[in-house]
């Protein structure tokens with residue numbers, strides 16, 4: 001079944017006659033149009049229309065099998081209005097601004113607008129073979145770049161030097177960084193999202209590098225924490241504890257497992273090492289057209305692993321004023337277990 005067919009089933013289950021898609025990643029997923037932020041898609045049970053403007057006439061025709069209507073708002077909304085009169089139309093409540101919703105109300109007075117959340121996102125959680133290959137390629141590039149840059153992570157280098165080397169190499173390969181690079185050394189490692197600063201790396205530091213490639217629209221995500229020289233005994237102990245939690249959680253990945261249980265498994269191991277409070281975020285997330293997408297590996301999540309999902313497993317421990325460790329692998333859920341897509345070494349020393 002195509003993603004469009006699956007979406008129509010999901011619309012029917014939600015009691016919707018149509019859905020107005022405005023989230024850029026969802027626009028791309030449903031239409032194939034790669035400039036999702038400048039497009040919208042209207043899906044009914046019988047039609048699917050891509051709305052974008054004249055900057056993208058050629059690109060839309062090349063990339064999308066959908067009928068394109070080239071115009072800017074409000075002409076786009078006026079075009080859609082007659083076919084929608086009397087229908088229940090879903091809009092993406094977790095994306096549409098209040099002003100954009102007012103526009104829909106003004107131009108579609110005979111439509112019943114219904115806010116929906118996660119309708120397309122839940123379909124994106126299980127990847128097609130083509131999507132799996134795209135993420136695989138993005139991760140292979142990230143692994144290659146990390147191997148090239150690893151020798152540069154040494155005393156005297158600035159975090160920014162490491163980040164810019166990674167970015168440059170990704171760019172040269174036709175990709176780009178999936179997000180603001182995290183390079184957090186020494187005490188800055190206590191910030192889970194410590195983006196690269198001008199701090200000079202010192203002998204004995206642990207350095208957390210969280211990086212991803214965005215290639216053909218798909219992302220990868222991986223974290224390694226490496227030692228420069230010999231780390232102190234306490235941070236070496238923290239590293240071993242995080243690695244134990246990470247490897248145990250990866251080994252537990254298989255279809256049917258509740259993601260909340262995976263989070264619990266890793267958290268319990270860290271708690272056993274006295275680091276439960278130091279694990280300040282969820283165990284992981286899905287990766288695809290966005291760096292963070294379904295499923296969520298949070299303790300409160302109801303998500304269940306299915307073959308074809310691509311997830312991160314990334315426990316961490318953060319000690320303010322001291323430092324931090326995060327180890328993150330990108331993992332494909334297979335029919336009978338898992339495949340780790342990230343291959344960069346995890347030895348600390």
Ligand SMILES: CSCC[C@H](N)C(=O)N[C@@H](C)C(=O)N[C@@H](C)C(=O)O
Nearest residue numbers: 179192210221281282284285291292
């Ligand atoms: C701003 S994108 C950063 C990507 C990074 N690799 C990452 O996923 N970090 C996690 C600690 C994270 O942000 N987790 C989220 C899902 C959370 O726990 O809320």
